[in-house]
Amino acid sequence: MKQVGLYFGTFNPIHIGHLVIANHMVEFSNLDEVWFVITPQSPFKAKQTLLDDHHRYQMVYEAVQDYPKLKPSKIEFNLPQPNYTVNTLVHLDEQFGKEYQFSLIMGEDNLKSFHKWKNYGTILENHSIYVYPRISESTLEHQFKDHPKIHRVNAPIMEISSTFIRKSHKEGKSIRALLPEAVWKYMDEMNFYR
Numbered sequence: 001m002k003q004v005g006l007y008f009g010t011f012n013p014i015h016i017g018h019l020v021i022a023n024h025m026v027e028f029s030n031l032d033e034v035w036f037v038i039t040p041q042s043p044f045k046a047k048q049t050l051l052d053d054h055h056r057y058q059m060v061y062e063a064v065q066d067y068p069k070l071k072p073s074k075i076e077f078n079l080p081q082p083n084y085t086v087n088t089l090v091h092l093d094e095q096f097g098k099e100y101q102f103s104l105i106m107g108e109d110n111l112k113s114f115h116k117w118k119n120y121g122t123i124l125e126n127h128s129i130y131v132y133p134r135i136s137e138s139t140l141e142h143q144f145k146d147h148p149k150i151h152r153v154n155a156p157i158m159e160i161s162s163t164f165i166r167k168s169h170k171e172g173k174s175i176r177a178l179l180p181e182a183v184w185k186y187m188d189e190m191n192f193y194r
């Protein structure tokens with residue numbers, strides 16, 4: 001059975017931090033592929049600065065097209081919003097469960113709020129989680145510290161966020177180096193986040 005890491009995110013826009021994380025996971029763990037699942041509406045995020053789903057998908061598509069082990073996924077586009085990950089996982093297991101075994105990939109900031117996710121216990125019962133280090137406020141719940149299903153990877157910290165990219169771009173700063181080249185071109189041509 002193929003091992004797939006599901007990298008859920010808003011990707012508004014996808015940046016090189018996301019790519020480094022996916023690449024690290026697929027090269028240094030037992031995962032065969034990473035699927036970037038573009039989330040229409042995260043339960044914890046306001047919709048204000050959010051670009052249309054299809055534009056965010058297109059940027060992910062452009063970013064990964066030269067990397068055969070990385071794939072974009074629209075699976076959440078037709079699911080009810082806000083998008084609770086537990087529901088998407090049920091859907092994916094029903095559709096692909098015979099071919100693929102799914103794990104989750106997330107930054108450490110998301111692990112720190114994981115106890116607030118819908119049915120997080122069910123997610124952990126059925127799936128492993130790979131966590132990439134990230135500086136963030138708040139502390140990690142004790143229950144997640146040495147959990148057998150949670151694998152914390154030892155990798156360099158990158159202080160890049162989509163929020164920083166949107167804000168800097170709006171202020172007229174060049175953020176070209178923080179984006180895959182094709183994403184930068186698309187964003188620039190389409191005049192996003194101005």
Ligand SMILES: Nc1ncnc2c1ncn2[C@@H]1O[C@H](COP(=O)(O)OP(=O)(O)OP(=O)(O)O)[C@@H](O)[C@H]1O
Pocket residue numbers: 008009010011012017018021105106107108109110132133134158159160161162163164
């Ligand atoms: N620099 C980073 N280091 C570690 N994890 C990251 C980093 N950037 C994003 N992630 C993780 O990638 C996933 C998707 O992130 P998301 O699309 O929300 O990006 P973001 O940069 O955090 O966006 P925003 O600034 O808009 O909140 C989350 O699990 C998040 O923790």
Ligand SMILES: O=C(O)c1ccc[n+]([C@@H]2O[C@H](COP(=O)([O-])O)[C@@H](O)[C@H]2O)c1
Pocket residue numbers: 008009010011039041042043044045083084085086110116117118
């Ligand atoms: O299922 C939940 O309760 C849940 C709560 C918060 C976030 N998530 C998912 O985690 C992913 C990253 O979220 P965010 O807010 O950091 O972009 C995104 O796909 C969200 O749908 C999921």
